[in-house]
Structures are given as structure tokens and as C-alpha cells.
Amino acid sequence: MNTPQALTQAPAAPRARWWRRIEALFDSPQAYEWARAHWWTRWMVRRRTTQLFGYMAGFVHSQVLLACVQLRLFHTLSGAPATLTQLAQQLGLPPERLGPLLQSACVMELLALEDDHTYSVGALGRVVLSHSGIADMVEHNHLLYRDLLEPRQFLQAPDQGAMAAYWPYAQSDGAAPALRQEASGQLRHYSALMDASQGFVITEILDSYPFGDHTRVLDLGCGKGRFMRAVAQRFPQLQLQLMDLPVVLDLARQGFAQAGLAARAEFHPGSFLDDALPEGADLVTLVRVAHDHGDAALHTLLKKIAAILPPGGRLLLAEPMQLDGPEASVVDPYFHFYLQAMGEGRLRSPAELMQAIRAAGFVGVEQVPNALAVHAQIILAHKPRVNPVKEN
Template identity: 30%
Template sequence: MKHQVTPLPLMELTSGVYAFKALALATELELFTDLSGGRAGTAADFAERHGLAQRPAELLLTACTALGLLRLDSDGTYSNTPMSEEFLVRGKPYYFGGWITVVDRHEYPAYLKLADSLRGNHPTTWDVERQESLFAPDDPVVAEHFWRGMHSLSAYTAHLLAGALDFAKVDRLLDVGGGGGAFGVELCRRYPHLRVTVFDLPFVCDLTRPWVAAAGLDDRIAFTAGDFFTDRLPAGHDAVLLSNILHDWGESDVQRILKTCAVALPPGGLLLICESFVADDKQGPPLAALMSLNMLAETWGRNYTAAEYSAWLRAAGLEPDGVTPFDGPGANGVLVARKH
């Protein structure tokens, strides 16, 4: 019998808005944090805690249960699933809620104007007439949520990077655009010999220092404030990391950044590009392609392919050594290149 095409996949795509807003609202209400450590509660408990009627409380809890975020036991109590306990409880090392908040408050409104981005070829998450880039220190949403959200998105991705590559022979790492400090913190925890310098805009360094201090790593993670478009990168590092930096910029700017990094490296030094790479045939993978579309609303860039990066790296005097893949929320692999 011939396979029948149905519109159900389209309905699943369409219902993404319902699923995301349920997740975002439950995160905002700190539902998963309230249920952490094995605690459980009924719909009535949740309604009372937040001053809700029984009906909306039960509807949100049912949605979260159907999405695999909660477990409903036979006694009528809800508790966290292992995923929620690990990634949606505030204060946990790989808490993902910060990124959910960024998408909800920063990106979601911009998608109501995505057609404007498409027709005008410009971002809509920030005012292109008033700001030079997304990374403006006086943007209240960016200052309050963006960097915490980037740390949230990056923490588990950094954990995967630390396992995907062996940093045993890297003594000093320069994390270019490393605001939030997630990669420096995770890599220093995994590799006790490693020392990291975070290079970022002055206000981003100021935001990141307390997080590094809270991790107890301010003796191994240093900061250099600057702009990689106008300032030389600090020397004395045998590897440079660019994690989720290059997709923010157009092709000519990406090539400028790569050349700046190449100048800062000694012969034999490594450049690490940690990104969500679009496949060379540009047919996927879905998350990388959708995050690339997200750059239409966010920046002047996109997610690039490994082939594109490899050509630009060779032009900058670096020899690419292929992509080491992994399945992270903020990246799907790391491309390693060595300076001649």
C-alpha cells in the first residue's frame, strides 16, 4: 500500500509555539526548581503557590508532563524528570533556564517581525539605527539576560568540548569573545594545568568576573578587555578558542577575525572553532539550519559550513584538520586548525 502523506508533521511544527511557551512559563515560575531534590506536589499545591485557579494550573502541569518535563504519579503528585532535574533547576551546573529566558524575552518578540528581517535583510532583535551591534551595553534586555543566557547555553556545550578534544598539551588558552566564562570554567575544571584568558568587551569582562570568582577559578582565568576588530589579541597562548562567535558576523568580518587570531598564535598553535556547522550541502542538520535562520533576526551573520571555514582558514595561514562532532545545545562540533 502506498504511504499516505499527512499534515501531522506540519501540525507538530506548528505546535512548537505551544511547547516552547509552556516551557518558558514553567521556567519563569521556577516550577522545576520548586520540585528539585525529589520534592513532589499536586496541581492544588502549584495553584496555591502562585495564586492560580485549578484549571490553568492543571493545564500547564499536564502540558509539561506530556512534554517529558514532569512525571505524574498515581497519587496525583508531580515531580521532575531526570532531564528537568539536571538542566532546569536553578543553581545546577548545567542549568539551561537562562537560555530559555533569552529566547522568550529577547528572541521571541523579534520573530513576530521575522518578515521584516527577511525583506529588509537586517536584524530585528535590536535597533540597527541606534546600535552598532547586538552587543550594546545599554540594551537592558541584553545587559540583564543575554550573557547569563549565553552562559546557560554554553555550559553543557563546553562540557562536551572538554571531552571531545584532549587539552593535555594546551597550557594557555585564549577564549576570544568568551563572555560568560562557561568554556573557561568547564575546561579548567577538566584540565587542572590549564590557564585561560578571556578576551571580550570591557563591560562583558566586568559581567563575567563574578561568575569566574564564584567558580573559584579567578586564579586561573584572567581577563583582557578589548575589541577583536580594533585591538590586537594578547600573545603568549598556544591555542585560541572561538565558540559561537563567528556566526554573528558576515563573511568579510569572519575572515578578519580569523586573520587576527592567526596573528596571535605562535607557529604550531591551534585555532578551535566551536559552532553549529551547517552541512556542506546545506541540507541540514535542522538545528544548525534553524539557528542560522535565527541569525537573520539577531545579527548580520549565519551558521557557516566546515568547507567555508576551511577555505578561510587556509587563506589566513592555518591548516584545518576537520570537524570533531558532538551533539550539544550550543554547537555540534569543533573545527581544529594549526598555524603553519
């Protein structure tokens, strides 16, 4: 298991440090009493109280969302709002039990209560409805939360639970367990989940990078190939290469055939860690791949990519990374624990990833701005053209 130093040594951002000093003034019970008694300081007490309560209650929020998904409330209520009595009858649940769920879902904006006492789909419920991958992830998170049930036990052996079994390639022995025949069901299952949840990431990448400047793109760890199909459709002149473990790559091949895009792509089954990478691409993409692997495996992979790219060829890496700002408290803990539970991977900061990319011989390493960093952040680099000293 990795013991990444950067995680324990990450310096606090300057703003966070001065802010923490101000907040520390309110730490004692007397200061708390004083602050809550005055309207000009009450907001701070209220903010901290709500924040801490939110952390304590987060699991309940997750379960409310899960219950809505499992009971198919969003589907049922879209286009056909219903009263508590009607819903209780339909779902076979006692109204006095269902009522608190519906009220909770309303304050969480998953559902909405109309003036005529009917429930409809709320603003966030509509988002869940319109992106099927969200409901899939909500149901899938059940595995993670089962692993996290005893956090101290989890921290002793994070990669021994249901999540590690779900992601067979993410263990220290790399792709070997994933290549066993008995793992093929899991590979299909996680590939469907990744396919369903990749839409947001694809939008971030396609809106941020001009693929049209390239001639051939290699997507490593392509999954079912949704990203490459989107690239193919938007950039008709591009040739594509896809690589993933054989069972997964077969799914990508089928997807390309169904979309009538098979002639545009080459399929390379194998392990990007253990097998040779296909040559010929002037852009290699790694989408939600690096964070699944430990530092040593990532270094190996990046070196292999640098070796097959022509001088000036590019690497584009996109995945969730540590965030800056208020979203970090919501998103980072999820990925820190998710990736630990998977196996060897970890959530890295953009700076750590850029450092790892430089260490593999790339230059011009930069972060490409994108709209919603929650879904993914993007790093771009290129292989030195002639003289790496001049390019840095």
C-alpha cells in the same frame, strides 16, 4: 547584511534526494487516501502528518515550556508532587485553565502524572531543573519570538527588533555600539545568559580535545570566562589569556579572582576586530563567537589569529553549526533565525567554516568528532609550520 550564497545553493544530500522521490509518490490526494488505507504505507502518512502538525504547533510547545518555567512548576514539584487543586490554589489560577497546561506538559514529558493523581517533574523537566541555563534560554527566547511574530516583516528587516538591541556588538558597525556606556547593562545581561548556557558546550570541547599539549591558550570572546576557568582547573600547567569587550572582561576577571585562579590568567580588554590581539598563545579558542559575525568580520578575525600564532600554533573553533541528519530540522531553523535576529552573524556549515579558516591561511583544517553536535561542533586547524604546501 550578508547574503550568503551557500545557504541558497546548498545541495540536497543524496539520501534526501532519493527519499524525496519516494515521498513524492504520496503527494496527490488519491495517493494520500490509498496510503492511509493500507497498514504497510500508513506509517509514512502518519509520519508526515505528525511532522507537519509539529511545525504548525511548535509555538504552543514553546509557550507550554515557558509557562512551566515562569510558574516555577519544576521547582515547586521537585520533591513535593501536588494535585491539580493544590497547584491551582498555590498559583492562584483556575483549575480548569491550569489543567490543560499540566496535561500538555505531561504529554511533552516536562511533567508526569502519578497514579495518585499528583503531578511530579517529568524526564525533560528534570533536565531543565538540573541545568539552570536551559530555563534562562527559554525565558530569553521570548525576545526572539516577539521579533518573529510577523515573519514577513522580520525578513524585511531582521536586525531591527528586540534581539538586535539585546546583542549590541553583533551589528554591522561591530563593537562600537557595545562600547557605549549605556550598553553596559546589556553586556552584563547577555554575559550572564552565555555563562549559564555554556556548560554543555564546555563539556563537548573538554571531552574532545587534549589541551594538555599546549602551554598558553587565548580565548577570544571569552564572556565571563567559564570555559577558561574549566580549562584552568583541568590543566593546571596551562597559562591563559582572555579577551573580550572591557565590561564583559571585568566580569571574567572577577570570576577568576573568586575561583582563586587570577594568577594563571592575563586579561586583555578590547575589541578582537579593532584592537591588537595579545601574543604568546600556542592555541586560540573561539567558542560561540564566529556565528555572531558576518563573513568579512570573521575573515578579519581569523587572519589576525593566524598572525599572532607561532608556526604550528592551533585554532580551535567550537559553536553550533548546521547539522546533518534528523536533528537538523529541530535545531537549524532556530539558529538560522536567532542569528539573523541578532544582526550580522549566521549559522554556517562545518564545510563553510573550514573553508573560511583555510582562506585565512590555516592548514590541517579538520572537524573533531564530539558527542552532541546539537550543542556545538568543533573545528581544529593550525598555522603552517614551515612550508604550507607540504602540510596540506
